[in-house]
Amino acid sequence: MPARTPSQTIGPFFHLGLRWPGAHRVAFTEKGEPIVLTGRITDGAGDAVSDALFETWQRCATGDAPACATGGANPNGFGRVETAPDGTFRIETTMPGGRAPSIDVAIFARGLLKPLRTRVYLSEEAARADPAIATLASSPRLATLVAQRAGNGEYRWDVRLQGEGETAFFAF
Amino acid sequence: MNDMTKPLALDPPYDYAGYLSTRKRFPSQPLVELPAGALDMPGPLVPAGFVRSGDNDLTTRGKSAPLGEKMILVGRLIDADGRPVRKSLVEIWQANASGRYHHPGDNHEAPLDPNFEGIGRTLTDDEGTFRFITVKPGSYPWRNHSFAWRPQHIHFSLLGNSPVQRLITQMYFPGDPLLDIDPIYNSVPDPEARKRMVCSLDLRTGIEEIALGYRFDIVLAGAKSTPMGL
Numbered sequence: 001m002p003a004r005t006p007s008q009t010i011g012p013f014f015h016l017g018l019r020w021p022g023a024h025r026v027a028f029t030e031k032g033e034p035i036v037l038t039g040r041i042t043d044g045a046g047d048a049v050s051d052a053l054f055e056t057w058q059r060c061a062t063g064d065a066p067a068c069a070t071g072g073a074n075p076n077g078f079g080r081v082e083t084a085p086d087g088t089f090r091i092e093t094t095m096p097g098g099r100a101p102s103i104d105v106a107i108f109a110r111g112l113l114k115p116l117r118t119r120v121y122l123s124e125e126a127a128r129a130d131p132a133i134a135t136l137a138s139s140p141r142l143a144t145l146v147a148q149r150a151g152n153g154e155y156r157w158d159v160r161l162q163g164e165g166e167t168a169f170f171a172f
Numbered sequence: 173m174n175d176m177t178k179p180l181a182l183d184p185p186y187d188y189a190g191y192l193s194t195r196k197r198f199p200s201q202p203l204v205e206l207p208a209g210a211l212d213m214p215g216p217l218v219p220a221g222f223v224r225s226g227d228n229d230l231t232t233r234g235k236s237a238p239l240g241e242k243m244i245l246v247g248r249l250i251d252a253d254g255r256p257v258r259k260s261l262v263e264i265w266q267a268n269a270s271g272r273y274h275h276p277g278d279n280h281e282a283p284l285d286p287n288f289e290g291i292g293r294t295l296t297d298d299e300g301t302f303r304f305i306t307v308k309p310g311s312y313p314w315r316n317h318s319f320a321w322r323p324q325h326i327h328f329s330l331l332g333n334s335p336v337q338r339l340i341t342q343m344y345f346p347g348d349p350l351l352d353i354d355p356i357y358n359s360v361p362d363p364e365a366r367k368r369m370v371c372s373l374d375l376r377t378g379i380e381e382i383a384l385g386y387r388f389d390i391v392l393a394g395a396k397s398t399p400m401g402l
Contacts, residue, residue: 002391004252005368006360007183008342009191011327013273017265017291018329044196051277057216057335065214072221075331104211108340111193113184113359115340117211118204132210141201161197171203172211172336 007114012051014108015082023080025092027069032061032094036154037103037120037147040087044162048087052109055080056091063097095122100130107159117170120157121146133168141168184359191355192316214397215334218261218295228294230266230306234287240269240307246377247388249300249330251337256300257392263293263329264304271310280312305383311350323350323357334395343388344370 010018037056041049056079060066066077079091095101100121107116121127124146128137136142144167147155159167186198231238249257267273267290270282274289288307296302311321325342332338344351351357351370360366368391377385 001252002250002254003365003368004182004391004393005339005341006365007339008327008356008359008369009193010329010340011342012277013267013275014265014327014329015277016275016289017327018263044200047196049197055338066216068217069219070221071219072224073219074222075216075218078216104335106335106338109197111191111195111197113186113188113191113194113356115338116186116199117335132206133204136204141204162200166199166201168201168204169199170211171205 009110009113010053010108012110014053018053018080019082020074020080023074023078024090026056026058026077026079026094027074028060028076028094029067029069030060030062030064030094032097034153035093035095035122037091037093037157038150038154039089039147039157039159041083041089041107041159041161042087046163048083048085049109049161050083050085050087052083052087052089052107053080054083054089054091055106055108056093056103057106058093058096058103059098061094061097063099100126102126102130116161116167117172118167119145119170122155123149136168139168144168182360182362182365184361188355188359191359209396211336212334212396215332215337218259218331220259220295223261223293223295228292228302228304230288230290230292230304233289234285236287238268238285238288238307240285240288240310242383243306243308244378244383244385245304245306245326245371245388246374246385247302247371247390249296249302249390249392251392252394256296256298257330257333257337258296258298258300260296260300260333261293261329261331262296262302264291264306264326266290266306266309266326267312269307269310271312282310282312308345308384316355321350323348323354328390330390330392332392332395334397336395337392339390339392341369341390345386346370346372
């Protein structure tokens with residue numbers, strides 16, 4: 001069997017190479033309830049991570065894998081944004097369906113030799129309904145994966161890479 | 173089969189002292205172990221029109237050819253089970269021949285080349301093959317340590333066909349003396365795994381009297397689930 005190619009850091013100069021116009025607005029063929037996921041990424045010193053690439057992947061409103069986009073559009077169901085100078089990100093998407101509505105997240109940045117992977121849940125009930133993270137059920141870390149409802153379809157989810165309140169990241 | 177729930181030792185650790193930028197960014201809490209296959213699901217499908225003809229040629233974006241050593245880069249994208257990863261997006265970015273990125277954050281005093289942006293993308297074919305036309309990037313200094321210079325490299329982003337296959341890596345060049353002292357390259361613990369990030373000279377991939385040829389095969393994680401039809 002061939003052995004896998006190792007990961008390396010995305011470095012500080014990825015922006016022009018990986019920028020997709022409109023990729024902050026996640027498209028689907030299936031209709032659904034519009035939501036917005038916003039937040040801020042901070043490091044172990046509490047400083048903004050201003051040079052990260054934040055990617056999302058999720059089910060469509062029916063709970064299935066999104067149908068393929070057509071023409072020259074961005075891939076359906078997939079979001080990609082750069083963090084702003086203040087470390088914030090904003091993704092406009094659709095409420096995912098399924099038993100445990102959630103959005104898979106990968107974070108790439110200078111200083112990360114491999115991505116950080118995790119999953120953000122749109123409610124605490126959703127987090128408790130996902131057997132994948134059953135080991136976190138009675139842990140205070142579960143709360144780091146739950147986005148807070150901020151009204152008007154907006155969900156707030158801050159990411160802490162290291163230290164107090166550190167987000168739970170997945171081994172993979 | 174690969175056990176997707178265990179960290180793969182062939183990747184670098186998050187906490188790697190030789191690369192200073194890791195210090196405040198590595199997770200200090202234990203990573204959450206997921207049940208086998210939890211992230212093994214079909215990934216994003218990239219519509220064929222997303223990539224346009226010529227997107228894989230980095231040498232035709234300006235009024236004339238960019239400076240530097242022209243090269244043809246061909247490789248195959250396969251998974252750890254040996255299967256081709258088909259219709260999958262490959263994105264690259266790189267410094268110009270002088271070692272300068274076309275990026276507002278790069279203040280290295282080497283000159284920009286008005287004919288070179290250093291950005292390309294393509295979709296793999298049914299055999300997993302991809303091809304780029306570019307110039308060999310230059311080395312450049314960075315501030316990690318005294319006299320720190322990055323070896324020549326091209327950044328690669330692979331979407332794969334499942335989230336478990338998503339990979340960002342760097343491709344290096346054979347015989348580069350800077351490899352031995354580069355903390356990013358050497359963050360990969362296994363020397364054999366490091367060599368898999370180095371392309372090989374393959375003259376016949378080039379164009380006689382025009383461009384050097386290099387070959388770089390990339391192996392992604394194995395995935396049970398890929399989108400329908402792939």
